[in-house]
């Protein structure tokens with residue numbers, strides 16, 4: 001193996017740059033050539049490949065976003081487009097491709113590997129929705145962004161004795177809401193993995209008020225949605241002023257935390273080792289603080305285990 005390519009795909013995540021840096025530097029350290037592909041699979045099929053050296057990844061470990069840019073490329077779902085991508089990689093003399101992204105990007109990598117392209121995936125998404133790894137790159141930073149926001153909302157909610165409904169990202173995964181809820185001392189956490197009864201929620205809010213609670217912080221995961229409607233309903237039933245805040249894309253930006261930088265460095269380094277060991281169609285992750293690599297098909301087929309214990313803890317600590 002002489003030359004590897006790197007791309008970032010799907011939603012960006014803080015720490016993607018640290019992962020790019022780790023892959024590029026490890027590869028160069030091992031005598032490999034490196035090319036960066038701009039704009040994910042969209043850039044690949046447009047031939048947007050540029051050589052990278054050690055200096056190409058200087059001064060990026062601390063930056064959010066991705067210097068390689070990212071894109072969602074629906075065309076890549078077509079077999080003939082992927083065949084073209086495989087040919088482009090061959091034309092550029094690329095022996096292996098490192099894909100940094102979420103499950104959609106991994107599906108693209110998996111299908112590309114069936115066409116003979118050596119691939120390895122690094123989990124880059126704020127959602128933490130990949131079953132095979134305990135944590136994805138970007139989740140910790142997004143979590144801290146949410147925490148910072150809810151600390152601020154708590155100040156104003158307490159002053160006004162209001163209920164604050166906060167909607168956080170995560171597609172169909174409730175981890176951001178769950179972890180932020182526990183870390184931020186939320187009164188209620190509403191996530192897709194668990195059922196929820198809005199009348200019971202209103203009852204709890206009224207009970208809390210009787211008990212001297214000065215505010216109520218309710219975290220709603222994107223997969224449940226409807227923060228505005230829920231806020232209106234709570235205000236109507238409880239008579240307590242309620243405001244909704246949808247945090248949105250602010251959660252995707254910002255300088256990565258130390259945890260995400262170290263995770264990206266460990267996983268990125270391992271991605272190159274795995275390729276040098278001659279493996280293909282693998283994804284790199286973290287389990288019980290050990291860096292692991294799994295078959296991409298098996299990893300994508302794994303069922304995500306919900307952290308029921310953490311949810312129970314949140315319930316016990318919230319009243």
Ligand code: ADP
Pocket residue numbers: 009010011041071072073074075076077078101102103104105106107108109111125
């Ligand atoms: P993420 O990787 O963060 O889950 P997406 O689900 O948007 O983000 O997927 C990112 C990109 O991966 C898509 O725009 C597309 O290029 C590629 N992709 C997603 N699903 C498939 C699929 N079924 N087949 C081929 N490529 C796919």
Ligand code: F6P
Pocket residue numbers: 011102125126127169170171222252
């Ligand atoms: O997958 C990351 C994510 O931020 C999800 O949490 C969210 O549902 C989605 O991407 C938003 O996508 P877009 O940036 O296309 O609005």
